[in-house]
Amino acid sequence: MKILLAGTPNFSVSTFTKIIENFEVVGLIAQPNKPVGRKQILTEPPTVILGKYHKLKIFQPERINDIFEELKMLDFDVLITMAYGQIIPENILKLAKKGSYNIHGSLLPKYRGAAPIQYALNNGDTETGITFIEMVTKMDAGDILFQEKIKIEPDDNLDSMLEKLSILSSKYIVDWLDKIANNDFQKKPQEESLVTFAPKITKDDEQIIFDTMDRTINKIRSLSSVPGAYIILNSNNQRMKVFKATKQVVKNAPEIKCSDGFVYAIEFQLAGKRKVFLK
Incomplete structure (x- = not known):
């Protein structure tokens, strides 16, 4: 079974690795290289690095329709997308x-949408998962x-859930694709009355x-460590990013006033300064 992959961030790498190791992959599509860091160095996405290591044919179009004719020549059986970053047109x-x-x-x-893990954490959900859809x-x-x-544990944040869900996907992907190859699956329509975004x-x-x-x-958990939640400290619009907070009083920890008390920043960073970690 010939497979074409489309995905960009590190979240996709574990799953794509399993696919590459177990199936014939004819190509990999990712977003174009982007400037990263303070020096804005043009950087390849993690999936592109993976694809080049395995000598795959790489595509990084600004618009995926720009490479329609090239994709048509690949003659593939299955397209798998995972955090690609563009809507795939019907053609x-x-x-x-x-x-x-x-x-x-x-x-x-x-x-449904671009930030499901962030919303699950922000809303205080206790479980999430991976869904494989047509x-x-x-x-x-x-x-x-x-x-x-x-499960989403109380101390999970965006970083930990990205890792857990990436591992979960990679654990099942080979079995799922074997079932696709053998037509051994049933499709279940989504219940539209239960849709959230x-x-x-x-x-x-x-x-x-x-x-x-x-x-x-929960908001702090949902955005840690990238991009990080922030609080405005003063009238000069000085910002402090907060990566972890607790209800327990911690010596020297900045206080964040809430409607029902205070929380204390124990991992934070002022603009232009190093990140601070408090126990």
């Missing part, structure tokens, strides 16, 4: 002879083929505002 979805499928980081139909032109709306759950996080979403202690901590 490309139809190129895959056995179907086009997406690996999504939530228990669909909950949290791709359609409507975002994350295709039929469900496979789904696996995982997780749109892309904006700068305004990153700001810590006057809220309850629990919701403040």
Whole structure:
């Protein structure tokens, strides 16, 4: 079975590695290289580094439709996307002879969209998971083929959940694709009445505002460590990023006033300064 991959961040790497090791991969599509860090060094996405290591054919178009003719020549059976970053148009979805499928980081139909893990943490959910769906032109709306759950622990944050869900996906992907190859699966339509959305996080979403202690901590968890939640300290608009906070009083920890008390920043960073870690 010939597979074409489309994904960009490190979140996709473990799963793509398993696919590359167990199936014939004819190419990998990722977003273009982006400037990274203070020096804005043009950097290849993690999946591109993986693809080059395995000598795969790499595509990094600004718009995926720009490479339609090249993809058509690949003659592949299955398209797998995982955190690619662009909507796949119908003409490309139809190129895959056995179907086009997406690996999504939530228990669909909950949290369709770009930031499902952030929303699960921000809302204080106690479980999430990975959903393998058939791709359609409507975002994350295709039929469900496979789904696996995982607990969200109280000390989990965005970093830890990205790692856990990446591992969870890689654990099951070979079995799922074997079932695709053998037509050994059933599709289940998503229940539209249960749909919720997780749109892309904006700068305004990153700001810590006057809220309850629990919701403040959840917001910090959902954005740690990238991009990091922030609080405005003074009238000069000085910002402090907060990566971890607790309800327990900690010596020298900055206080964050909430509607029902205070939380204390124990991992934080002022603009232009090093990150501070308090026990």
